[in-house]
Amino acid sequence: MTFEVSEETDRTLTVTVAGELDITNVETLADAVAPALDRNPQRVVVDVHELRFADSSAIALWVQWASAVPEIELRDVSPLLRRVVESMGLAETLNVTP
Amino acid sequence: MPVPLPHDDAGVAMIDGGPVSSVGESPVATDGGGDAGQGRPLAHEGHRWPYWPAAGVAVLGLVITGVLVVLAASTYSTNENRLLNLRVRDAGALISEILPTVQTPLASAAALADATGGDVQKFRTFATPYAGVGRQFGSVTLWRLGASGAQLLATVGSSPVLAASPARANSFFEHAAGSAKLSVIGLLQGPHPRLGYAFTSPGLTGRYVAYAESALPANRRSSLQSSSSFSDLNYALYLGRTQNGSQLLVTDLKKLPVTGRHAATTIPFGDSAFTFVVTARNPLEGTFSQRLPWLIGVIGVLLSLGAAVLTGRLLDRRNQAERLAASLELIANENRRLYAQQRTIAQTLQHALLPEELPKVQGVETSARYEAGVEGVEVGGDWYDLIGLEGRRLLLVVGDVSGRGLRAAATMAQLRFAIHAYAAQDDPPAVILSKLSRLVNVTTSGQIATILCTLVDVERRRVTVTSAGHLPPLLLSDGSGTYLHSEVGVPIGVRSGVRYTSTAVDAPPAATLLAFTDGLVERRGETIDTGLERLERAALGQDGDLDELLDNLVSDLRRGGGDDDTAIAGLRWLN
DSSP, X not given: OEEEEEEOTTSEEEEEEEEEEOTTXXXXXXXXXXXXXHTOOSEEEEEEEEEXXXXXXXXXXXXXXXXXXXXXXXXXXXXXXXXXXXXXXXXXXXXXXX | OTTHHHHHXXXXXXXXXXXXXXXXXXXXXXXXXXXXXXXXXXXXXXXXXXXXXXXXXXXXXXXXXXXXXXXXXXXXXHHHHHXXXXXXXXXXXXXXXXXXXXXXXXXXXXXXXXXXXXXXXXXHHHHGGGBSTTSSBSEEEEEEXXXXXXXXXEEEESOOGGGGOHHHHHHHHHHHHTOSXXXXXXXXXXXXXXXXXXXXXXXXXXXXXEEEEEEOOGGGBOOOOTTSTTTTEEEEEEESSSOOGGGEEEEXXXXXXXXXXXXXXXXXXXXXXXXXXXXXXXXXXXXXXXHHHHHHHHHHHHHHHHHHHHHHHHHHHHHHHHHHHHHHHHHHHHHHHHHHHHHHHHHHHHHHHSOSSOOOOTTEEEEXXXXXXXXXXXXXXXXXXXXXXXXXXXXXXXXEESSOHHHHHHHHHHHHHHHHHHHHTTOOHHHHHHHHTTTOOXXXXXXXXXXXXXEEETTTTEEEEEEESOOOOEEEETTEEEXXXXXXXXXXXXXXXXXXXXXXXXXXXXXXXXXXXXXXXXXXXXXHHHXXXXXXXHHHTOXXXXXXXXXXXXXXXXXXXXXXXXXXXXXXXXX
16 A cells, blocks of 8 residues: 655645555554644545555545545545445545546 | 553463562563473583584684695795705805816926926926915925925925924825825914915926915904805805814804704815805795795684684574574464464454344244454454344344454444344334444544344344445345345444434245345455355355355355455244
8 A cells, every 4th residue: 555645735635545455554544644634624635546445444534534624535436446435325425536 | 452462461471470580581581491392402502612613613724724834834945955955066166166276386386396306496486476475375385205204395485384293294295195186184273274285296306295385264264255146155164074173164154063954065175075064144045935934824823713713703693593593483482372362362352242142033043153354363343233122023233343453342342232222222223323323433433333234023024224334135035135225324433313214125935134244245356246246146055044054155255265354144034
């Protein structure tokens, strides 16, 4: 799992995650993004176009982010991941976009 | 939480160990004593002196050094002897050239006397250039041998020493007369030692002897000129064929006879001979050759000792590495033991949090399984539950708390018991889930939980499905399977006070209802739908009882090792 965190002037926090995100490494990502979340961004964009796998702990982390900011977007979601998110009833909560 | 456990465990072990003094011992050291297989060979090695190989290297190095020193020294010695022999032969050749310069004037003088009948005047004229201070001889004299002995006829230069001892003169001249060669008298002692030579003419008119004496240097010491090609040698010249001290003619050595490395040659001189002995002032091969054996010795000893020290250090390192490896092995064993222990604790806890016994309801059989993930050191967050309700109704619940460990287990226990409480007050599933959504908050706990709450009215064969983000249950009947899809609400923890919607379905006779968590169907790299189809196919291929079905599903679908834990609960109408 690799990731990149960028903050833009319009208070958008973009987190790009690649590889496999699961219970073994989800804490790493959570700790890395926490300081930026503390600065109260308006919007979090989670770019997952290079993410191959996400387990329920990864989804729990995104839901946590969603509850912390006014807007969230799960961007470039693969059909596989979209199906998981939908099966959990979270498509709306995480604002899944193709 | 994996970290505190080893400490807790170590603490318990210490208390059990009894004496307080044993507390200072690390658990590793204690185990090491008990581990016969690995502790003891090391202890044995500890008793043996560990530096034998280093000593061996030192000895080998010194032996090789010794051999090289001997070889170098013997080569040096051989070459030095050879060179010295060459030099003494060269010098001998030079000395042998003196003979004519002594013999020719005397032979000529004797012949002249013979031819002139002992003419003294002619003799003086002839001999004058040869005798006197700074000339070849100190004196040249002419003698006639008669029946009454030798008679001195003429003297050129200083008076001969031999004239003072007529007896010796007679015997010497008698001896000389019998010889056709130059005769050399022994040393003539005195304040200034001299050497005498005589040549006798074989004449007809009488026997004339030309006799000359030359003075030896004071104390018989004379240094070779530094410009001489033999200036690198010390020498001693003896009269005769031996190195007899009394016959020493001249030398530049302080101590005689010559000891140490020397070479000698004998040079015939008239009826006698000279013995010429030389030693080298400096090594003829050069100082380097002389010092080479020492140099080899010193360097060899240093190299040997250095190699021995290096070997010793390498041995130390190896021993350290071996000790380290042994400790690491002990630690690894300890870790394996702790891991196994922790896994057992996790599984014990997990099973403690699951129902001990499933409720029995007339008309249905029930069964459930929980399977830990392969790397199941930690407690998983999956659970199942079957709650008997009044009027032959059952609440079948499966749930999955995100994350692992004690926090996930605690949340799972909280949810499970809350469901029991709400079910006891006869809340419908949608209300139960809505109430649960107030208990968990992802913002504070970081956790969400998916829960499937299925109310089964056994008598009316009615199944009411309510899902908080969970996978749908599978209904099997008459060789076909159906997933009972309902509106999927958000998982518990996302928002507080969510409204959930239930969907009711009528089950056919002898139908089987299976509720499960995603560990049973989810595989990396494929969609959930593929997993759901696989489950359906596997379930339809079975015709045993419910226990058997669940056993087979768990073993078949998790073949190859799921890393996630799995819960599955099932219910089957008996008719």
